[in-house]
Amino acid sequence: MPQKRATTYHIVKPGDPHPMGWTVPPVNDxxxxxxxxxxxxxxxxxxxxxxxxxxxxxxxxxxxxxxxxxxxxxxxxxxxxxxxxxxxxxxxxxxxxxxxxxxxxxxxxxxxxxxxxxxxxxxxxxxxxxxxxxxxxxxxxxxxxxxxxxxxxxxxxxxxxxxxxxxxxxxxxxxxxxxxxxxxxxxxxxxxxxxxxxxxxxxxxxxxxxxxxxxxxxxxxxxxxxxxxxxxxxxxxxxxxxxxxxxxxxxxxxxxxxxxxxxxxxxxxxxxxxxxxxxxxxxxxxxxxxxxxxxxxxxxxxxxxxxxxxxxxxxxxxxxxxxxxxxxxxxxxxxxxxxxxxxxxxxxHVSLAGIPTEASIYLECHDALPGLVKNVYAHSAGGGKFLAILQVEKKNAGDDGMTRQAAMTALAVYRELKNVILVDEDVDLFDTNDVLWAMQTRFSGDLDTIFVPGLAGHVLDPSQTPEYDPRVTAKGTTTKTIFDCTVPFHLKKHFVRAQFKEVDPSLWAPSLFGKDSV
CATH class of the missing domain: 2.30.110.10 (Electron Transport, Fmn-binding Protein; Chain A)
Structure with a gap:
């Protein structure tokens, strides 16, 4: 028989709610x-x-x-x-x-x-x-x-x-x-x-x-x-x-x-x-x-x-x-x-590799730094493996260092990860333009870039070779980089984004929101 686990469970039927909160689709093949x-x-x-x-x-x-x-x-x-x-x-x-x-x-x-x-x-x-x-x-x-x-x-x-x-x-x-x-x-x-x-x-x-x-x-x-x-x-x-x-x-x-x-x-x-x-x-x-x-x-x-x-x-x-x-x-x-x-x-490939990558990083950060990391996105540009966006919510000055520790944790838990971008809770980590906006307004290259050289990466990255970087002694070795695009905690009040009135836009443009016009 296959490997057994010390676990008890209730069989969920397709269409029923899963004990962890999602509805199980009617799919079994x-x-x-x-x-x-x-x-x-x-x-x-x-x-x-x-x-x-x-x-x-x-x-x-x-x-x-x-x-x-x-x-x-x-x-x-x-x-x-x-x-x-x-x-x-x-x-x-x-x-x-x-x-x-x-x-x-x-x-x-x-x-x-x-x-x-x-x-x-x-x-x-x-x-x-x-x-x-x-x-x-x-x-x-x-x-x-x-x-x-x-x-x-x-x-x-x-x-x-x-x-x-x-x-x-x-x-x-x-x-x-x-x-x-x-x-x-x-x-x-x-x-x-x-x-x-x-x-x-x-x-x-x-x-x-x-x-x-x-x-x-x-x-x-x-x-x-x-x-x-x-x-x-x-x-x-x-x-x-x-x-x-x-x-x-x-x-x-x-x-x-x-x-x-x-x-x-x-x-x-x-x-x-x-x-x-x-x-x-x-x-x-x-x-x-x-x-x-x-x-x-x-x-x-x-x-x-x-x-x-x-x-x-x-x-x-x-x-x-x-x-x-x-x-x-x-x-x-x-x-x-x-x-x-x-x-x-x-x-x-991004879905297959990236969503489990997100889960791995989220799990490890949740255990090591409870409440700090709100979400993780393994970006398409890295094929779901090379680039991760971490969204954090700082609650005190100590979280400035903890945020960078979260990035180090991500690099430690997922060996093939190459670059980490850190953003605040008001940045949409799934919107590349918003992430790049944070990099333009909350990042200074010589202050907020952390290099970790000589680490194991992935052999399919053509930049991770001795021919590309003579310091590398073996294929699949690279410098990993953290881009801290978060606001220092003591400056949070100076980096508040413009706040717009909350409205229901479907009243004005129903077709754009899947609603019938009145």
Whole structure:
């Protein structure tokens, strides 16, 4: 059985109020999520026009709704399903499910500005997964075994390429589930870069510190493969809950418990058919396989482009010359499955990475400095990882120092964070123009900038290299910066914003506020 937690809980039915205060939407898989979006104007579209998964699909969605750090022109728009995929009759591909905070709000049930707080509450009130019978698992309705004649995952699943430079087709939203080789109940789930290399092989890229990579290394040390399942097309609560990182979810913590906390009911798992591992029972597609010991391949061995794929900072990363290999044992799917993908640098990555980042920082600051940090926003410009805006409310002169301590706490709790901007409670941290206004009127560069050099950051930031900064001895090391754009407490009365009369503007402009004219 999956890892158990010492917790009691009441199962929440869809549409009922969650004990922590939000209403649980009627969503328990990808299909019910799509049905919910269909009821919301402007949040979902479909097209029957044929699209090529090689370069074209991502090229289309770049204009429709990618957003994030994608090169302009782009925008935040609806989720989109392509119903006709060139070379794959009957296949469907969904992109952009979580590519706006408004959609995440609808799918998780909390207000747009409180999503980070909701995630924090779910992390504190986890519900462990449960295993169900195979007959009740939709993900195993159709089975393709790798030892069947003619098996070729390249013909079964329309993995897209994002650009002409990509090393190959990628599964961009494959949630990899693995276990400690010595303790199967010690489960970890993470989204990784998965490149299709052959009819039954994938390469997998691990950023430093990933827990499944620790499991792989442990198995490899004994010459053994690591059994994993790759789960695609999920209830959105599952992938967003899985993107928490240490120390908020330390080694040995099963992130599926967070999705359970969000929904008020456990995630359902099922035994895989061909490897000793679990799969997510209501997934659209599951790839079962093993990470092979002591086998490595060049990520671009088939294309020779020298590039990998577009990553969240907005650049196309270099192909890795030596990556572990997953040997595929089988593919199981629902009937008429939907392959879910994302545009690497887009707003969907911001939601997946950024909202758990907000929750992690909020939790740690709340415990260390109660009442000071009001909210946290992991900004799109940093892909949800590099830039955080912290909104604080100072109550005394001592909070001047505590505010900067909060920024240091944020840098400590989230290793990949690079820059922190501090703003007061009267600044809208979700409005970039308002944040920049605070920087222009409440910030002096030589007084209010704090540099912390030589810290671990993220290997996908091209400025974190010895070539960019000769002081850096290893890739993924950087100087982190705090921009204190708050007013010193003793000067608060001199920085009061112009106060306007409170009125109901809908009386004058009803159409702008969703009301009928009188």
């Amino acid at each position: 990808l299909r019910s999520a799509i049905e919910l979006l269909k009821t919301l104007p402007g949040q979902y579209i479909e097209t029957d026009r044929e699209v090529d998964p090689k370069d074209e699909l991502a090229g289309v969605y770049r204009y429709i709704g990618a957003g994030g750090t994608v090169m302009r022109p782009t925008r935040i728009g609806p989720a989109m399903t392509f119903n006709s995929i060139k070379g794959y009759p009957g296949s469907r591909v969904l992109v952009g499910m979580l590519a706006s905070r408004e959609r995440v709000s609808a799918l998780l049930g909390a207000p747009v500005r409180e999503l980070g707080v909701q995630m924090a509450q779910a992390r504190q009130n986890v519900i462990p997964p449960v295993v169900i019978d195979r007959k009740d698992a939709p993900c195993q309705e159709v089975v393709y075994r790798a030892d069947d004649e003619g098996f070729d995952l390249r013909r079964l699943l329309p993995a897209p390429t994002n650009t002409t430079e990509d090393a190959g087709p990628y599964f961009c939203l494959g949630l990899v589930l693995g276990s400690d080789p010595d303790d199967r109940d010690n489960v970890d789930v993470t989204i990784h870069r998965l490149c299709v290399q052959s009819k039954d092989e994938l390469s997998i890229f691990f950023a430093p510190g990933r827990h499944i990579d620790a499991f792989r290394q442990k198995a490899e040390a004994h010459g053994k493969p690591l059994p994993v399942s790759i789960n695609m097309g999920l209830d959105p609560a599952i992938p967003i809950g899985a993107t928490f990182e240490a120390p908020t979810t330390p080694f040995g913590f099963d992130e599926l418990c967070v999705a359970g906390g969000l929904r008020g009911r456990p995630v359902e798992l099922v035994e895989c058919l061909t490897v000793p591992q679990w799969a997510i029972a209501r997934a659209e597609i599951v790839i079962e396989g093993e990470i092979l010991p002591n086998v490595r391949v060049a990520e671009d061995q088939n294309s020779k482009t020298g590039k990998a794929m577009p990553e969240f900072p907005g650049y196309t990363g270099d192909a890795n010359p030596s990556l572990p290999v997953i040997k595929v044992k089988s593919i199981t799917t629902r009937k008429n499955p939907i392959l879910q993908t994302l545009v690497g640098p887009g707003e969907e």
